Amino acid sequence: MSDNSLAIRKFSDLANPTRFLALADRVLPWFAALTVLAFAAGLWLSFTTEGDYQQGETVRIMYVHVPSAWLSMMCYTLMAISALGTLVWRHPLADVSAKAAAPIGACFTFLALVTGSLWGKPMWGTWWVWDARLTSVFLLFLMYLGLMALNRAMDDPARSARVSAVLVLVGFVNIPIIKFSVEWWNTLHQPASVMRLDGPTIDPEFLWPLIIMAVGFTLLFFTLHIAAMRNEIWRRRVTSLRRQAARNAGRENLVP
Amino acid sequence: MMSLFFRDLKLSVRAGGGAMIGVLFFMTVVSVIPFGVGPDLNLLSRIGPAILWIGALLASLLGLDRLFQAEREDGSLDLMLMHETPLILTVFVKCAAHWAATGLPLVVASPFLALFMNMDEFAIGATMLTLLAGTPAITFIGAVGAAVAVALPRGGLLVSILVLPLAIPVLIFGVSAVYAAVEDPAPFLPPFMILMAITLFFAVIGPVAAAAALRHSAD
Numbered sequence: 001m002s003d004n005s006l007a008i009r010k011f012s013d014l015a016n017p018t019r020f021l022a023l024a025d026r027v028l029p030w031f032a033a034l035t036v037l038a039f040a041a042g043l044w045l046s047f048t049t050e051g052d053y054q055q056g057e058t059v060r061i062m063y064v065h066v067p068s069a070w071l072s073m074m075c076y077t078l079m080a081i082s083a084l085g086t087l088v089w090r091h092p093l094a095d096v097s098a099k100a101a102a103p104i105g106a107c108f109t110f111l112a113l114v115t116g117s118l119w120g121k122p123m124w125g126t127w128w129v130w131d132a133r134l135t136s137v138f139l140l141f142l143m144y145l146g147l148m149a150l151n152r153a154m155d156d157p158a159r160s161a162r163v164s165a166v167l168v169l170v171g172f173v174n175i176p177i178i179k180f181s182v183e184w185w186n187t188l189h190q191p192a193s194v195m196r197l198d199g200p201t202i203d204p205e206f207l208w209p210l211i212i213m214a215v216g217f218t219l220l221f222f223t224l225h226i227a228a229m230r231n232e233i234w235r236r237r238v239t240s241l242r243r244q245a246a247r248n249a250g251r252e253n254l255v256p
Numbered sequence: 257m258m259s260l261f262f263r264d265l266k267l268s269v270r271a272g273g274g275a276m277i278g279v280l281f282f283m284t285v286v287s288v289i290p291f292g293v294g295p296d297l298n299l300l301s302r303i304g305p306a307i308l309w310i311g312a313l314l315a316s317l318l319g320l321d322r323l324f325q326a327e328r329e330d331g332s333l334d335l336m337l338m339h340e341t342p343l344i345l346t347v348f349v350k351c352a353a354h355w356a357a358t359g360l361p362l363v364v365a366s367p368f369l370a371l372f373m374n375m376d377e378f379a380i381g382a383t384m385l386t387l388l389a390g391t392p393a394i395t396f397i398g399a400v401g402a403a404v405a406v407a408l409p410r411g412g413l414l415v416s417i418l419v420l421p422l423a424i425p426v427l428i429f430g431v432s433a434v435y436a437a438v439e440d441p442a443p444f445l446p447p448f449m450i451l452m453a454i455t456l457f458f459a460v461i462g463p464v465a466a467a468a469a470l471r472h473s474a475d
Binding site for chain 1: 422
């Protein structure tokens with residue numbers, strides 16, 4: 001068997017929830033340990049490096065703010081890919097992934113908004129401005145909450161997954177708007193300084209802690225996401241077992 | 257398709273007065289603002305276009321949950337799903353009828369409400385034009401929300417919550433086009449063109465996504 005077909009088989013093996021649970025049990029401790037290591041290194045670096053000559057100590061907010069903002073967009077992208085998985089390939093775990101990602105994404109978006117406004121008060125002199133970047137991220141937060149409400153509103157997980165997948169894909173329009181908002185409109189928010197075609201313009205002294213913190217946050221995201229997916233699978237099993245039990249109990253009552 | 261258009265139009269104009277409720281709500285929202293901010297005519301004429309736009313946006317959200325709900329209740333939605341005309345086209349026609357029944361009256365009512373706001377003729381004309389170009393976009397975005405929430409027993413409020421974030425760009429560019437028209441230095445055409453582009457974009461995306469959601473919520 002060639003490597004390629006083996007890889008495909010590995011991917012479709014994951015469609016079996018039991019196999020996924022076994023895999024999740026195996027990789028979760030590693031992810032958690034790596035997260036702790038990355039956070040330890042990242043936090044130590046971000047507290048020991050010098051403050052900026054202009055921004056002083058408040059520059060350290062960046063090490064939480066920027067990774068959260070990245071993850072808020074990455075999480076929605078992951079949900080959009082999962083939505084494609086639900087609608088196109090009917091992968092049974094895709095809707096579990098999308099549903100589990102929504103609250104985590106909402107948390108990271110909230111964190112980005114809060115740290116941003118904490119940073120904005122000393123730097124810009126105000127907690128909040130209605131500029132393009134802030135407004136579009138706030139709309140992203142509202143969309144996460146709306147998707148969570150939609151997921152809660154329906155009983156049947158299969159149907160709610162397919163319907164909310166449509167909405168996730170429509171809402172994906174917002175992600176490029178967020179990414180390029182600082183370049184399309186002249187706003188208070190600073191333009192991109194790390195993810196640039198001509199290389200990062202940020203000083204290496206700040207870049208390294210930022211990268212390590214970003215890696216730590218990403219690992220944290222995947223740890224939480226896999227754990228949430230596992231919980232969601234278990235919750236569905238419990239629900240179906242309960243339904244089965246209720247059906248059996250009803251049958252016993254009917255037949256004396 | 258024409259018969260479907262007129263059927264939907266008649267249903268929403270005659271039965272239950274759904275179309276009139278939108279206009280009444282629009283009037284209520286606009287007339288509440290002066291009580292809130294005070295009867296300062298200069299201030300009102302400055303914020304007038306924005307108030308009209310917000311009122312129109314909220315009023316168009318109000319009737320959205322009825323777009324597919326009644327069809328689902330009496331079973332004609334299943335017939336539409338099985339019909340040989342593409343579902344996307346059916347959804348598009350239903351959206352057009354819905355806009356003609358609820359969006360168009362808002363556009364027609366806006367000059368009269370603009371008088372409350374002490375706006376001059378030029379601003380009134382600009383507001384009407386932008387509303388005419390922008391409210392179809394709200395209907396097409398709303399169709400997605402209505403289709404997503406059609407399976408829910410009480411989806412009305414949820415539709416508004418789901419649709420509002422996506423409809424914000426329409427509001428932004430609608431209002432900025434009016435202000436660009438009223439204030440001389442700012443050019444009117446760029447924001448107006450973007451508004452038209454948003455409408456055309458969602459006229460394509462909206463029916464496709466709504467049809468997909470309807471298909472998936474049916475089985």
